[in-house]
Amino acid sequence: MIDRRLIEHFDWVLLSLTLVLGGIGILTIYSAANANVDIAGAKGLVHLKQSYWFAIGTGVMILMALFSYRWLNRLALPIYVFSIGLLVAVLFVGKEVSGSQRWLDLGPVSFQPSELVKVSIVIILARYFSRGASEEGFSLIELWKPLIWTLIPFALIVKQPDLGTSLIVLLIAGSVCMFVKIERRTLIGLTGVVIAGSAGAWFFLKGYQKQRILTFLDPQGDPLGAGYHIIQSKIAVGSGLLFGKGFLKGTQNALSFLPEQHTDFIFSVLAEEWGFLGAAAIILLYVLVVIWGLAIAARSKEPFGTILAVGLTSMIFWQTFINLAMALALLPVVGVPLPLISYGGSSMLVSMGAIGILLNISMRRFLFKE
């Protein structure tokens, strides 16, 4: 039944990288929760929960590699519509957690549909662009459909409100468009629109969001207010020095100075305990994952596979980059999880699902003729 070539061409490197990162995540979450009784106490043993999610994620990853990914091409529209449907549902029946409505309550677990949209948008864009790429690039007339497909989930996620995830969706879609090339004058025009749009968006941001950006630009201006978290994250990372303070020995972590230390700021905990050597090693692991993803894109022999692989890789890249840049105080605080490491079921399942699709494209690259 299963073509032997599929097994021969299975991408063990990507699989190993994924498992190593997931394992590091569980250890770090253990440390973050161990030092802080409120995380461990109120939410149960979070590292155990993360282990369960990791196990389920591994299952999802394998599942996503089993069938030929060309099915995704055929089913692109239904998948997209389904994920948008979930986003709409969240607006009406979503569970509200600290002021924003992002979660669908599914009995014992809750799910963030915005995570799923990150993948479904890539699939539908890959389907569209794989049919008509040209060396001149796409013109504005050809781009209106992808624009609408992107703006619908963007608007829905902004409404939740979840600024971080909505920006990620824009960045992923933008990356795919850039990859398949856009006509020069269209590109210049769109860039202008985006710049004007961001300036205009300033007036629509909520108070706390504006504050975050202002604070980011000048953290010392309000060191005990909103700038506090940025400074604390810098202290946590910086105090790790070359070798770190050691596993479970981070003091910034123990003081729970860091907000969301087991989710969005998990890298600060890691850098504090493992130092420059450890933190740089983690960054290199992510570099390897991304290089691998791009290699899969380059080796795929048909456009849909290539564009899909680039899109999924860009999803992992952007989340990693924005999360790390935030922990290193290079970007304002936006809630973006670190793929495979941050605590959270939805993010874990979607990241591992995306890697499953990459494995899928990789192992089927020999099934197509040039």
Next chain:
Amino acid sequence: MGSYLHTVDSDWYRQRVSGVLICILAAFLILLVRLYYLQIIEGPEFRRRSQNNCVRLRSIPPPRGLIFDRNGVLVVENRPCFNISIVPRDAKDPKVVVHKLAELLDISHETLFARIDEVVGIRSFKPVLLRRDVSRDVVAITEAHKLDLPGIMISVGSTRHYLNGKQASHVLGYLGEISGEELKKGSFPDNRSGDFIGKFGVEKAYEPFFFGKRGEQQIEVNALGQLSRILRTEEAIPGNNIHLTLDIELQRKAEALLSGKVGTALAMDPSNGHILAMASSPAFDPNAFVEGMTYESWNDLASNEFRPMENKAIQGQYPPASTYKIVTAMAGLEEGVITEDFKVFCPGYLRYGNRTFRCWKRGGHGFMNIIDGLAQSCDVFFYQLGDKLGVDRLARYAKLCGLGLPTGVNLDKEAKGLVPTSGWKLGRMGVPWQGGETLSVAIGQSFDLVTPIQMLSLISAVANGGTRFKPLVVSRIESSGGSLVKKEEPVPMGRLPASKKTLQMIKRGLIDVVNKRTGTGWIARIPGIAVAGKTGTAQVVRMQEDNKEKSEESILLHHRDHAWFIAFAPSEEPKVAVAVLIEHGGHGSTAAGPIAREMIKTYLGNYGIEGLRN
């Protein structure tokens, strides 16, 4: 390389991928450089700042919501208190510090130290509460030895204060410290160890409303871990205030009437199900739970033979006795088994098979119809009626009257009682139903079990024309600023299985109970007010083994009957319904009747019903 205008090939894509790769590598390089800058170049400075650790975040627990009665009288508040905590990490050696503190305060150090271990471990920066609500003397001693006690801090907190001690304690409930298990289960996401949460009564049922939003404070501490400066405070938001349906004056009256007795007295507004009073005797003092109860005093409460921790109004299950005749009468009239004209001759007993079933009145009642049967509580009349109905038909009516199921009052541990059927007995005991048992069930003895609140709900429904309301103990919830958070609307649970005519007939019987000299409840009459009611005297059959271990006096007490009285008034436009049960009180009329009468008088008197002035 295909250089046709509109087609691209793999090579073209490969070139694009290389472009992407270069961008991405550049981005990661920026991160690595930044990491190097923070950890290696600026690292030593950050390390120094992290070791200082002089700035801490401290959480401010929100004041718990207050409780008011239906007229806005404050019933439960918070009062300030001093707490002693320790930050284990600041103490350097917490064991030594705790020893010193224990010595100074003359308390056992093991119990103190156990708390640290239990809650966080000795390396924590999180303060651990050692003693709550200490006296001013203790504060003074601790402050004086501040320098010998690194890591120890005194903070001002607040503690629950039940203004009237035992009053309404079964409705209000009590608080207890949240347990590790409760924290782990995740049903209290906003709570932390050391918090007090509701464990019983309204305090428990409305817990999510009572807890506000935690505040946060950034503080600077000195080398001993003691507060030197407050940098920033984000105030806590107090919890919501709860307005009860209870009328605290009526509650006080009910409790006074019950004093020295074991039992319960409750009142309801028949028009909406609002519980006006719910007294259960003996009671407990909820203040004892927050002040810290010793093991012994808890044991005393838990093992007391009169069960002070039990809310007898909803947890106590008793044979309904003659109050059940309302249900039997309803079933008989509705099923067409009897009519108003139907008469039974009561010679004081009924022969059934080879058994004799006695009427409570040995000499007999003579000819009885349904109205007289109710008024004089003639057992023989209802034996016959029960026999005609059969146990299962009777059970159907009992269930439609709300018996055998919890009333749904929003309080913990409500019992559901028991409505026996032939199927139930066969399943439970393996023997078929006996005809004679139906006779006992028809007068509310034998297997029948009800809770006082079920009977209150039933008599209220008779009073208001047939609607069974869910009993409510809370009318509305308001934010600390006074805006409405939630209003508890009356919830109709169903209608009594009775026509207007049937209810009218039952009402006539109940009026005669109190207002005719031959009625069993004559003692409960109030001049100028038409009270309608029903007495009940429940036989208590106790197992022999049970009695052996008890003293002579208590055997006698335990052999006495339970006394019931359920009533409403004024009969035409009912404003209040009451149910009274006195355990081992003797006769319903003499033991429970006067209590019901006084409660009605108090309530109607307070609301200016005419005719009560003199």
